[in-house]
Amino acid sequence: MAADAGRYSLTLSPRTRRRKLVNLFMQALATLAALSAVAVLVLVIVSVAQRAFGALTWDFFTKTAATFGESGGGVANALVGTIVLVVVAAVMAIPVGILVAVYISEFAPPRIATATKLVLDVLNGLPSIIIGIFVFGLLVLGSGQAAWKGSFALAIIMLPLIARATQEVLALVPSTLREGALGLGASRWRTVVGVVLPTSIGGILTGTVLAVARAAGETAPLLFTTSIAANVVTWDPRQPVLSIPVDIFALSESPDPADHARAWALGFVLIAFVLVISLGARLLLVRHQKKLEG
């Protein structure tokens, strides 16, 4: 009896207990890793928001930087500069990006489509500072900085993001739609312009908006192309302009605590813009996917 009780005991053997403990330990580690990533995100956002709070005044948004010796002043020129840079870059990158995507998904033979996707992935993997150097060598060297040159650099960063995102939604368009249009006698280009692109507009928009968010936060390409600017608000893309990221970069290296406060406030504006846009784009994508499936 006693021997049987030992053999059929329901208590765990030491070996099983150890396996369960190891399992529990590993699960705890994985949970901890995920929690710490979220904690870092919260920590960064909270510390930026906290330090930015005092500096976010009306003057901050409407005035340019104070001249030496004065106090106060704002960053209106950097805010306007970023808007100019990003809008011009989007105008350059969006049509080209969509065209490349249409070529890959509608026209290219499989091998060339693969090669083009590879080109886009390599472009996307290039360090942004390399893009900055390229535009510096191509356009700035010898003729000076200008906002549109910075926009050109940002457009190179946006191009692979827009093209890849668009190509992926175009690939999701059911081929029955294309066949239906062609079967009704529509030509190739009418099918693309009238059926394929309108069906995938939501996904294209998401990819574009995410690319804009990414470009708005880039510093390195702008350092070489549009970083030394007069302390005035200008909407002219032929002039060099200051931008939010470049201004944060410059202010963060200053020893003056007042400059740090302005850097934090700018950082808050930038993070708020980027996070709101990325979240909005993600929601848009979810809705679009549901519509395609439903």
Place this chain on the structure above:
Amino acid sequence: MSAVPSAQLLRVRRRLGDRFGDIFLYGLTAAAAAAAGALLVAIAWKVFDVARPAISKFGFGFLTHQGWDVARNQFGALDFIWGTAITSLVALAIAAPVSIAIGLYLSELAPRGARTVIASLVELLAAIPSVVLGLWGILVLGPFVGQDLEPWLHRHLGFIPLFSGSPENSGILVAILVLTIMIIPISSSICRELFLGVPDELEHGALALGATRWEMVRGVILPYTRSGVSAALILGFGRAIGEAIAVTQVIGAGHGIHWSLFVTGDTLASRVAEQYQGAAGLQLASLVYLAAILLVFSLIVNLVALAITRRFSYQRAGAT
């Protein structure tokens, strides 16, 4: 003749329009794709072109020469290659297990409702602009590292050369931590997708045989996704070697090759970002030479990662 064109004429006109439209759209899109390819070639060509004076003066010796002497026009890349290697490799060593763990948590462990929320929070970490992360790095993380983390590491692990030397608020270690934060969201979100792609039959089979969850992960999920995970980590590594701005802000513009992580240093990218202003002549060409080296490194890293991914997806496609 009436003013209304005949049906025949309309049809011809329409057919011509469609013919023209098809060719036009094809030409336009093909030109855009060709332009993207040309852009890539132009980038590589222009970077080497601007660096040419330094390349012809220093040759390959630049890669193994130490020191950056503006006054004497003597430049070398070895310090910065070392700085890039040590910051990115140590950051990858920290980020790799954490990314895999996060991927596992999000694909296997997290409660269903929380999954997408936590996954998007981790991805939002990647959306924080690097200049803001750098600002946080200088003013928040740096003082913590210099005053708490480094003294602690030095006290307890000072016998390891990595943790020797006196603590500083800016330096290699701060750069490593910032880069780790940048690698994790990229690698972990790819890992998560890979782990989700493991066929349920395999996972359920292992569990039905009595494996614990961890044994199932070690025996089924990790072997199944091995090459994909390594590609994810290599992509994160590629991001780390190219990061210029945040590293410039926290690394402290130092010189020399040291084993200690506490000292200041510089990477290829951060040296370019620091010194471009006011640089001219041979100094400018040498800075761009550094960028050219970075370009070659990042091309190699990216192509390796892409090649692994491609082979991986072929294998999977063949298996099903």
